[in-house]
Amino acid sequence: MTNRERFGSLRCMDLSYPPEAEELRSEVRSWLEENLPRGWGEPGHSMTAQQRASFDSEWTKKLSEGGWICASWPQRYGGRGLTTMQAVVLNEEFARVNAPMRADFFGDTLVGPTILQWGTEEQKEYFLPKILSGEITWCQGFSEPDAGSDLASLKTRAELDGDEWVINGQKVWTTQAQHADYVFLLARTDSTAPKHKGISYLLVPMHQKGIEVRPIAQIDGSAEFNEVFFTNARCPRDNVVGGVNNGWAVAMTTLGFERGTSATTGHRRFEAELDTIISAARRNGKIDDPLIRQRIAGAWSKVKIMQINGLRTLTSALKDDRSSIALWATNKMYWSEYHRDAMELALDILGMEGQILTGDGTEEELVPGIGARKRREGYPVSPLQAAFFFSRSETIWGGTAQIQRNIVAERVLGLPREPKPAS
Numbered sequence: 401m402t403n404r405e406r407f408g409s410l411r412c413m414d415l416s417y418p419p420e421a422e423e424l425r426s427e428v429r430s431w432l433e434e435n436l437p438r439g440w441g442e443p444g445h446s447m448t449a450q451q452r453a454s455f456d457s458e459w460t461k462k463l464s465e466g467g468w469i470c471a472s473w474p475q476r477y478g479g480r481g482l483t484t485m486q487a488v489v490l491n492e493e494f495a496r497v498n499a500p501m502r503a504d505f506f507g508d509t510l511v512g513p514t515i516l517q518w519g520t521e522e523q524k525e526y527f528l529p530k531i532l533s534g535e536i537t538w539c540q541g542f543s544e545p546d547a548g549s550d551l552a553s554l555k556t557r558a559e560l561d562g563d564e565w566v567i568n569g570q571k572v573w574t575t576q577a578q579h580a581d582y583v584f585l586l587a588r589t590d591s592t593a594p595k596h597k598g599i600s601y602l603l604v605p606m607h608q609k610g611i612e613v614r615p616i617a618q619i620d621g622s623a624e625f626n627e628v629f630f631t632n633a634r635c636p637r638d639n640v641v642g643g644v645n646n647g648w649a650v651a652m653t654t655l656g657f658e659r660g661t662s663a664t665t666g667h668r669r670f671e672a673e674l675d676t677i678i679s680a681a682r683r684n685g686k687i688d689d690p691l692i693r694q695r696i697a698g699a700w701s702k703v704k705i706m707q708i709n710g711l712r713t714l715t716s717a718l719k720d721d722r723s724s725i726a727l728w729a730t731n732k733m734y735w736s737e738y739h740r741d742a743m744e745l746a747l748d749i750l751g752m753e754g755q756i757l758t759g760d761g762t763e764e765e766l767v768p769g770i771g772a773r774k775r776r777e778g779y780p781v782s783p784l785q786a787a788f789f790f791s792r793s794e795t796i797w798g799g800t801a802q803i804q805r806n807i808v809a810e811r812v813l814g815l816p817r818e819p820k821p822a823s
Contacts (some may be wrong), residue, residue, distance in 0.1 A: 428468075
């Protein structure tokens with residue numbers, strides 16, 4: 401029996417999804433049962449590095465044959481034309497069994513839908529099939545050293561030279577840049593315009609002489625973040641999405657896709673992780689400590705609130721409610737601060753055991769609710785230690801907790817806007 405079964409389901413209410421969504425749920429569930437490896441998700445199931453590599457290769461092919469990659473895209477562009485609620489069900493069923501759902505998150509979920517909404521027909525015909533097939537992979541070039549949460553302060557510039565844009569500047573915290581074939585980036589194309597204007601959204605090939613990628617090693621051994629330097633890098637003039645100097649509006653669309661994809665499934669990784677934390681407390685007897693039990697109960701309640709907030713966000717999106725960005729800001733602030741506190745609880749439960757390296761020394765560690773993360777050689781962290789290190793970054797990326805509080809204050813509470821610093 402799992403801890404979730406002991407403590408009760410986190411399902412908060414009886415939700416009625418449309419019949420076509422529930423029909424799809426049955427189809428997806430049957431497909432997963434037929435195609436996942438035997439024993440997947442069961443206690444003790446594991447794969448060697450060779451088995452994992454083989455699975456990843458075969459799984460992407462199975463996803464494509466099943467029609468699950470980019471299934472919400474229109475049929476004319478290779479999708480299945482799923483409704484919003486059908487797409488929600490698809491996400492829920494894959495999350496339920498922790499099955500990989502995408503070939504390339506940045507391509508499938510962010511830039512692909514952005515091209516669908518803003519791109520020219522030529523851009524759609526060229527890029528969308530390659531995203532679907534996995535022929536090209538992507539990274540996102542938004543954040544800069546002085547333009548993270550205040551994205552409109554970006555300084556990377558692009559200047560037109562005949563039929564090409566020439567790009568100079570720097571991006572940072574660029575996930576998977578060392579593996580990507582293309583970057584969708586924001587660059588200033590009109591330095592005289594107000595800072596939210598004069599920005600363009602460009603699709604830039606990564607494999608060229610003017611681009612240098614420097615991985616940023618994390619303390620837990622992972623290095624998926626990178627600095628990217630552009631020195632006279634180039635891309636075709638026609639690789640502007642949504643029109644020149646309209647990049648801010650296009651970027652907000654991309655961020656909307658990022659923020660809306662996990663409304664009803666985002667809590668699940670914390671749910672799985674809390675199971676692991678409770679198991680650790682049972683194993684070493686800390687579960688009998690009334691203060692630890694109280695903190696676990698508080699954590700359980702917060703995960704339940706995340707589920708409810710996810711449903712609120714979905715409802716807002718279905719109604720095309722303008723408050724959805726404020727809801728997302730509230731949720732992001734809530735879960736990132738929860739996770740920081742929950743991982744401190746985990747280390748308190750581990751006690752002195754949490755102060756030494758207790759990993760098994762394998763190249764990758766399966767972090768509860770997150771998945772496989774590459775370790776730093778000679779630094780064998782345990783799953784909960786890896787999750788602790790990862791949690792320290794979450795109140796920063798995707799918009800800092802401070803910025804989220806400003807959004808809630810201004811857009812929900814109606815407080816005056818924060819004064820701008822004197823120039």
